[in-house]
Amino acid sequence: MRRGGSDLMQDSSAVSPRGHIPGEAGVWLLIFGEMSFFTALFASFLHARNGDVAGFAAGQAQLSRTIGAVNTLLLLTSSLFVAKGVGAAQQGDTIRAPRMFALGLACGLGFILLKGVEYAGLFARGIAVTSHPFFAYYFGLTALHLGHVLIGSGLLAGLTAATRRPLAKPSHFALMESAGCFWHMVDLLWIVLFPLLYLVA
């Protein structure tokens, strides 16, 4: 999940020659828990889809793959910025770290904006959550994911503010890494959601 994690961690992992697990044990409780919850939701979607393949395909045809793909790109890019930001903060770089987190946040806000454009376009064509089970899943799953993006954006805003000064305690580094891991999870969930909703044929 952490691109470039191994080289970024070299200097801070002196305590553990076996390599460094980003964040702390607790955040993995949250992340694996979230991923198993979402897996249950994805399974439920596929199950419903098997009952009405044609209807789900017709619903899928109404979605804009372009917006979906741009959003995927935005989240992937933001994950890269966040990984760079965590690395910069670990090296005590109080200029580069907040800049990277702010760029990551900008990508996240772009995602939210595009999602709004997408929803508005569907509403304008008279499509709502009640139109078809496909759209119940589409709106339900993407809204739930959007909630995660909002929370993650709040965390990135917090990191942008906090890394303007050097982090003082080991627990601050752990929290920063945990927030970064959460953002990567939000990214990863979208990477599963995008093909599931937009591409599966």
Add this chain to the structure above:
Amino acid sequence: MNQGPNASIGTQRLFVWLAIAGALLFAFAWIALMRFFPPPPADLPADQVAALYSAHNVRFRIGVILALIAGGFLVPLSIVISVQMARLERGIPIWAILQGLTGAIGSAFIWLPAVAWAVAAFTPERAPELTAIFHEFAWLMFITPLSLFPMQLLGIIYIAFTKEEPDNVSAFPRWLGYLTAWQLVQSFGGPMAVLFKTGIFSWNGLLPFWLPLSLFGAWYAAICWTLLRALRCQRAAD
């Protein structure tokens, strides 16, 4: 005679046990007597809704009585959580106040639905559509209000990540902070039930009901356990 901040440890332990007993009694009434587990489908026709309340009317109403007695179980728990948070805060313990107030007010959404269920069961011979209104009112009040719960959790998360005391004696170890954060993130599925009558987003579906309920059960057990452990440690240190 100990007059310090640890003088109330015995009462705090009692409160935690009250909260455990209350939650168990509520669960018993709700599951065994009201038979709401698993929940009735959100798209049930009115005559079948009315039948839910008229079929075993007396048993159901006894269940409501027990639920009304037990429904305040979150209040003593919130108080102990707040007292423990206040120990760890500097100056005016505003996070503890936020947690205690939101916990107390939020607990209304546990016992108020029981009153609406009581109304639904009170006159079983009335027109089914009228019963169905209170049935929907009760269920939506029980599943969807998310006005206060996240704010209650925020303070716990904050304390878990900023406290100075070691995790193994604390009521708020860091892992509990993450568990609470997960609970906060997942709780947003509840209000979606307002939009759906069938499927995983309806009030008997995976997202508003099954996932938050199992997570709430795990969270509740976890915080009762860490509170009792912390109280044991504080008494030993006294």
